[in-house]
Amino acid sequence: MTLNELYKKAVLALESIENGETDARIIIKKVLSVNETEFLLSKHLELPDEKIKTIDRMIDKRLSGIPVQYIIGEWDFYGTTFKVNENVLIPRPETEFLCEYVIDCLKGKNSPIIADLCAGSGCIGITIKNNVSDSTVILVEKSPEAAEICRQNIADIIGEASVTLINGDIYECEKFTGLPLFDIIISNPPYIKSSEIPTLQTEVLKEPEMALDGGVDGLDFYRLLTEKWTEFLKEDGMFAFECGEEQADDIRALLEKKDFDVIYLKDYNNIDRFVIGKRRKK
Ligand SMILES: C[S@@+](CC[C@H](N)C(=O)[O-])C[C@H]1O[C@@H](n2cnc3c(N)ncnc32)[C@H](O)[C@@H]1O
Structure with missing residues (x-):
């Protein structure tokens, strides 16, 4: 899965959450240790399974109401x-x-x-x-x-x-x-x-x-x-x-x-x- 595909999936999952799109971005950037520019330039990057799993777990936590700040620590x-x-x-x-x-x-x-x-x-x-x-x-x-x-x-x-x-x-x-x-x-x-x-x-x-x-x-x-x-x-x-x-x-x-x-x-x-x-x- 590419970063762009994962991002779209995460945004969709957080659709019902206020500022869900921003939170999806914050989570992905934290897990991949990239800044905003690197995020924008890496859209076609293929992501390792283990990173995808970590991001999925964090998105689930966000869906359960845990603030993004606690999720990224x-x-x-x-x-x-x-x-x-x-x-x-x-x-x-x-x-x-x-x-x-x-x-x-x-x-x-x-x-x-x-x-x-x-x-x-x-x-x-x-x-x-x-x-x-x-x-x-x-x-x-x-x-x-x-x-x-x-x-x-x-x-x-x-x-x-x-x-x-x-x-x-x-x-x-x-x-x-x-x-x-x-x-x-x-x-x-x-x-x-x-x-x-x-x-x-x-x-x-x-x-x-x-x-x-x-x-x-x-x-x-x-x-x-x-x-x-x-x-x-x-x-x-x-x-x-x-x-x-x-x-x-x-x-x-x-x-x-x-x-x-x-x-x-x-x-x-x-x-x-x-x-x-x-x-x-x-
Ligand atoms: C509203 S938070 C503010 C935290 C931080 N100053 C900030 O602005 O983000 C209030 C803090 O007071 C602490 N607190 C509550 N009762 C207290 C007490 N009796 N003595 C000292 N700290 C207390 C809480 O544990 C909490 O960390």
């Missing part, structure tokens, strides 16, 4: 490839915007100290360290399985010794008292209302529940962060949160209660997706 974020599996949230393109904003804020700051709380794959903290070389970055992740993927990403992308990863629960604040004060605490915490979890798209349901569930109103983590983690910020420190649609106003209220000035930033769909809280000078 990696995903690009801010120009870097991160390992992912079913233990971590798949890095989202909008989160790149949050990183961009924070990297911009850090320009001109000397040796800033940053926390990425609820780190998952580590995409936020690793991206910050990768772009602000004199920063000290501490990542905290509760799930041991997610922390292991985060550890591998740290080792592969920036080197094991360049940041600190803590496999811990951010609710257990007393365990973090030895940490330095932070210039910026960034967090993309779980923020979906518990009652909405069963209604999510099949693909999202394959992501870990611990990465999604934000409690009854979805705001549990923002309450915790503003109430307990403010004391981990420097006097002029800042929170940079990603949040769900229609949560920004509630998070603003939580931050204002703690004397923060608040701004919102929009994502690519014009939704207030990021809430930035700057500590008011006393």
Whole structure:
């Protein structure tokens, strides 16, 4: 079977899946280790049986609702490839915007100290360290399985010794008292209302529940962060949160209660997706 024949078969098989054609291409390129140009130039290439079988198996997985990112085991974020599996949230393109904003804020700051709380794959903290070389970055992740993927990403992308990863629960604040004060605490915490979890798209349901569930109103983590983690910020420190649609106003209220000035930033769909809280000078 040629690559072109296999591609057509895969696209047909994934016809019912949103972006099925793109996913077929992603899977084939990954298995054959080819880039887009090589893919386009290799349409008449005869494929070995074993590659065809691997691709068929992956297409079946995609048909069962498993996201393509978990199937190929990696995903690009801010120009870097991160390992992912079913233990971590798949890095989202909008989160790149949050990183961009924070990297911009850090320009001109000397040796800033940053926390990425609820780190998952580590995409936020690793991206910050990768772009602000004199920063000290501490990542905290509760799930041991997610922390292991985060550890591998740290080792592969920036080197094991360049940041600190803590496999811990951010609710257990007393365990973090030895940490330095932070210039910026960034967090993309779980923020979906518990009652909405069963209604999510099949693909999202394959992501870990611990990465999604934000409690009854979805705001549990923002309450915790503003109430307990403010004391981990420097006097002029800042929170940079990603949040769900229609949560920004509630998070603003939580931050204002703690004397923060608040701004919102929009994502690519014009939704207030990021809430930035700057500590008011006393
Ligand atoms: C929405 S995901 C975000 C992952 C990553 N920061 C990103 O933007 O792709 C939230 C992460 O928080 C972790 N988490 C949930 N509860 C936690 C807790 N109490 N302490 C630390 N991490 C927690 C989950 O395991 C998950 O990896």
